[in-house]
Amino acid sequence: MPQIPVKVHELTVGQLSARSGAAVSALHFYEAKGLISSRRTSGNQRRYGRDALRRVAFVRAAQRVGIPLATIRDALAELPEERTPTREDWARLSENWRSELDARIKQLGRLRDHLTDCIGCGCLSLETCVLSNPDDVIGEQISGSRLMGEKRKG
Ligand code: FES
Numbered sequence: 001m002p003q004i005p006v007k008v009h010e011l012t013v014g015q016l017s018a019r020s021g022a023a024v025s026a027l028h029f030y031e032a033k034g035l036i037s038s039r040r041t042s043g044n045q046r047r048y049g050r051d052a053l054r055r056v057a058f059v060r061a062a063q064r065v066g067i068p069l070a071t072i073r074d075a076l077a078e079l080p081e082e083r084t085p086t087r088e089d090w091a092r093l094s095e096n097w098r099s100e101l102d103a104r105i106k107q108l109g110r111l112r113d114h115l116t117d118c119i120g121c122g123c124l125s126l127e128t129c130v131l132s133n134p135d136d137v138i139g140e141q142i143s144g145s146r147l148m149g150e151k152r153k154g
Pocket residue numbers: 117118121122123124125128129130131132
């Protein structure tokens with residue numbers, strides 16, 4: 001990984017890409033989503049502050065554990081004066097995201113277990129296939145309309 005001399009205060013997109021391991025296209029995407037920012041030179045080239053390295057590392061680490069970009073952006077936006085996340089910020093945010101991850105892992109476990117029933121079936125029935133209708137929307141609609149019907153009768 002190329003080293004950046006300490007006296008360099010700004011990075012080109014290529015330097016940021018090489019140092020962070022993120023593709024140039026990913027950096028442009030992050031910028032379009034408001035996760036990082038740059039200034040433009042007189043020749044309209046992007047220049048990033050050195051703190052962009054840490055922001056990119058933060059974004060990539062959060063993405064690796066499945067945190068949506070919108071959630072990451074909201075977390076970054078909540079930091080005072082949009083500062084780069086510190087070690088303490090990362091510790092706090094990752095702790096908050098842990099319960100979200102636990103819930104997602106639990107849900108994936110349930111879906112995996114139901115997938116076993118689907119293997120070799122292929123019906124994708126909204127009435128019987130849990131993966132086609134994971135929240136049992138049809139069942140809720142049926143019981144809801146039955147309840148409404150019962151209320152009307154009464
Ligand atoms: S595909 Fe038939 S039960 Fe899921």
